[in-house]
Amino acid sequence: LLTTKDEDTISSIITGLSAGSVSIIRLSGTEAVPIALKAFRPGGRYRLGWAPASHRVYYGTAVDGDEAVLDEVLLLVMLSPRSYTAEDVVEFHCHGGGVCAARVQRALIEAGARPAKPGEFTLRAFLNGRLDLAQAESVSELVGARTAAAADSALAGLRGGVGGAVSDMRRQCLELLAELEARLDFDEDLPLIDVPALKAQIEAIQAGIEQALRTARAGSLLRRGLQVAIVGRPNVGKSSLLNAWTNSERAIVTEIAGTTRDVLEAQLSVGGVPVTLLDTAGIRDSTDVVERIGVERSQAAAAAADVVIMVVDGAEGWTDADSEIYRSLWGDGPGSSGCRVRGPALLVANKDDLRAAGPAGSGATASTDEQAPLPLPVLARETFSATVRTSASRRKGLESLDTALLALAGAPQLADSGGVSWAVNERQAEALVRSHEALMRLSESVGADLPLDFWTIDLRAALLALGEVSGDEVAEEVLDNVFSRFCIGK
Ligand code: GDP
Ligand code: ZN
CATH class of the missing domain: 3.40.50.300 (P-loop containing nucleotide triphosphate hydrolases)
Structure with a gap:
């Protein structure tokens, strides 16, 4: 499965395939630096035991296993955790046009890297906690944006827009759940639940979900056109x-x-x-x-x-x-x-x-x-x-x-989404609708004076659905589905 976190060091050409003056190859994983050094010779006098420092750029040549020069390159090392994937990352900046990058990529595979699958760098960033799932989806949207407005919306998502709003709702649900569960465990010692206050809290969370859902139409217009x-x-x-x-x-x-x-x-x-x-x-x-x-x-x-x-x-x-x-x-x-x-x-x-x-x-x-x-x-x-x-x-x-x-x-709803510039995508909207429905059932259970256990079941369902948006609680199939739609190198 794509989402199994493995220890491989992965490598891919991350720039577009059409002609450009520079092509970039990215390595990520624990062996990124040793593998890169098998295929890199620093310019100037070669010193034995040379090692690159993090967040510095080195000029040199890329070589294959026989020391044949493949290209003149720049090497950029970004050590864990200060990198896109939060793993050790090394980039080779080669001459563009495809040939140089392909040769260097081949040399890196021979040196022990594995070709990265579509979305695998971003998947690792997610699995390593650098991005939540909504942010990871925004990366793909940003790359695919066809208009400036679509890019702005994706950027707002990448900067935490959707995930931030949803984690607020999750926190509120968790607080409610803690309160209810405390009463399940020690009901004699605690004051009775303030039902009107509880209902108001549920409605506030629902209002937040509704506001997020109002961005869905704009999101779909911006993404799909x-x-x-x-x-x-x-x-x-x-x-x-x-x-x-x-x-x-x-x-x-x-x-x-x-x-x-x-x-x-x-x-x-x-x-x-x-x-x-x-x-x-x-x-x-x-x-x-x-x-x-x-x-x-x-x-x-x-x-x-x-x-x-x-x-x-x-x-x-x-x-x-x-x-x-x-x-x-x-x-x-x-x-x-x-x-x-x-x-x-x-x-x-x-x-x-x-x-x-x-x-x-x-x-x-x-x-x-x-x-x-x-x-x-x-x-x-x-x-x-x-x-x-x-x-x-x-x-x-x-x-x-x-x-x-x-x-x-x-x-017109584009401008009327409550001042938020991020927009939920279909996957997120679907999960938000489910959490809204669960909160609806919770209100009914409260209204019908059902036992507390019923309340916590509904609240847990709402929490679970909210967790799918941020990726805190998400099935592997969902992850596979999200990341397999990424382009290679992202
Ligand atoms: P189509 O067959 O519907 O695609 O029509 P065209 O775009 O090929 O245009 C047909 C003819 O009408 C051309 O000679 C155009 O220059 C002319 N035309 C198109 N739009 C206008 C317009 O707004 N005003 C005038 N006066 N002529 C136009
Ligand atoms: Zn025509």
């Missing part, structure tokens, strides 16, 4: 909108209708939420096989998306062709049998610049309100939670689009 499918008939400006929104030129913009045949993806950050935009092929009935595959793909993308954005030509208004596309996705409306889209939807009326100018020669001036509603057929009125008017070519209306998307995704 949103998949947004952009649908609409050809030529309304879907690809242009994607380009304008992401400030990139990844999607193909062309004057010819129906050329966006594949689903194109773009990544952007909307208010800190990582958003994946899927620009789907123009949906329409087609005899062209390639195009029809595109149609199917956009239906699939819309069905899988968290949010669907339907784009129409805001100058032309809603057309029969739009109704046809609408029907291919929503059938006779949300909840109808032909409806493929499950998530919420926004309507974008693009080419607003043309509407504002009015048809050539008409002299008409239209409202420039970006939220002005578009006359819709009855069928579609209930589907879209908001209409945003944009001009992809003039990059107008994009901020309204940001706001509307975040509102639709429930992201």
